Amino acid sequence: MLVVETQKLYYENVYQRTFRAQVLSCEAEKEHWLVVLNRTAFFPEGGGQPGDRGVLDSVNVLDTKEKEGVVLHITNAPLSVGKLVTGGIDWPFRRMHMQEHSGEHILSGVLHRFFGVNNVGFHMGSACVTLDLDKPLDAHQIALGERLANEAVYQNLPIEIGYPSVQELETLDYRSKKELTGQVRIVTIPGYDVCACCGTHVARTGEIGMVKVLGFMHYKGGVRISMLCGSRALRDYGERLAAVTAVSGLLSAKPEAVADAVERLLQEKDALKQQVSTLQNDLLAGKAASMQPAANGLLCTFEEGLNPDALRHYSTLLVPKCARAAAVFSGEDGHFQYAVAGAEGIDVRAFGKEMNAALNGRGGGKPGLVQGNVQASRKEIEDWFAQHKED
Missing domain, CATH: 2.40.30.130 (Elongation Factor Tu (Ef-tu); domain 3)
Structure with missing residues (x-):
């Protein structure tokens, strides 16, 4: 080349x-x-x-x-x-990156000036821009940075690009993530930031449109901020507004009251879930009491709609009806979840491994109870249990 x-x-x-x-x-x-x-x-x-x-x-x-x-x-x-x-x-693609790069400079500069944090990582991704800082910040500090960054946008300041001499660089207070040699390109946003940078930027801060922080998380001893600027921030706002408006309609609540409405809905869901669990346990207890003892020491039964917790609970309720173990299956033909509880003093782990091998299953557990799933039909399961007569 x-x-x-x-x-x-x-x-x-x-x-x-x-x-x-x-x-x-x-x-x-x-x-x-x-x-x-x-x-x-x-x-x-x-x-x-x-x-x-x-x-x-x-x-x-x-x-x-x-x-x-x-x-x-x-x-x-x-x-x-x-x-x-x-x-x-592709001009919209380039302009988007110019807006985001300039907006990131302003936010980094503000946070550096007020809280002494340094930018140690920066990436423009397909979903958002991420900014890595070397010290932790809290939500109030980041919100202040966002507010001040947008003040710079409103002022429509010129973004200046220069190539200072070696002598000028020695006296210039500027940000840089690494040691630089040769000619250094300096991007200056008056009153907000001075930074070494090789990227493209808008000519004035007003072109950034807006600087919006989406969220932040603790990262490598510092903080990682997710943000958007300009056209992508506007698009993101539109998508979020549409989602809130849709939820608002579903809940018959004003947009500003959506969070409270969802919280009430979750509380109601938890209460109903508890009621269903109590009724289900009562139903299972009644079924267990009416179940006939297993003739061969092994009990195998099927029950619709049981989650893993209910499977465990029902299998232990059935233990008094058998001398060896009680197995409960729930699911659909070809794919069942199961729980097997052993009678007092019975270790069912070897039994579970044998069943998994025969019925294309996976699972495990403790000596008294194993749990997992099998890829088999109900008939295949029933036939396998029928073959296991008590020794």
Whole structure:
């Protein structure tokens, strides 16, 4: 591959969407091609920001990466070396990343200034942007950071990009996740942040639209913040509003009262669940009392709608009706859950293993009770139990 450093048009004009360039090389790589141009407006993956996508003539650019100053365009078809092509970037995709990158800078800068935390990780994912900070923060601190970041958006401040000299860098207070050598690109948002960065940014903070924190979690001794900005934040808000409105209609509650309505519904559900459990236990106790003793020491019965807890409970209720073990199955033909309880002094673990081997099952437990599932029909289960006469 030709190693000729690519002219990076995205640094000369971040808003340039189309350009003309010459193909310097095109090499196959698995099912894709790596195309190198003499100049490009496609930003390559770097600094937590994904690479641009778009087209070169009629060929799709699926991703863009950089290696030793050379921008590699990953395409779905080859291009002839020496050909002049017209490139067009996917502008909504790029603008979204510009909004998010600039918004992340502001939030990181604010949290660094107020709480002394450092940005140690940053990633623009398909669902949201994640920001990793080296110290823990609480919900109030993060909410303050979000509020101040949006103040910067409202002020529509210019975002300044410069390349300070080595002497200027020595006296400049700026953020950076790693030690830097050579020419350093500094992105400044006056009054909010000064940071070394290779990514693309909007020209003014007003273009960010909004900065919205979605949530946070403790992560590696610090905190990981999930956030969105601009067009993706607006889309996310629309989706959440639609979901709340739908739930509001289902619960016949105002949107602002949905949480209280759901809490009441869950309380009612728990109360009904307890009532059902009590009635089910009474029913099972009655059935167990009326059950005839097992003639061969083994009792096998089927009961619809039992969860694992109820299976265990019913099998222990049936133990007095048998000399060896009581097995209860629940489910549908071909797939049953089971519980097997042993009579006093009986270890049913070996019995459970034998049953699992014969009935394509899985499970285990303690000496007095085993539980699991089998892939067998009711007839196959009943026939297997019928063959196990008491020794």
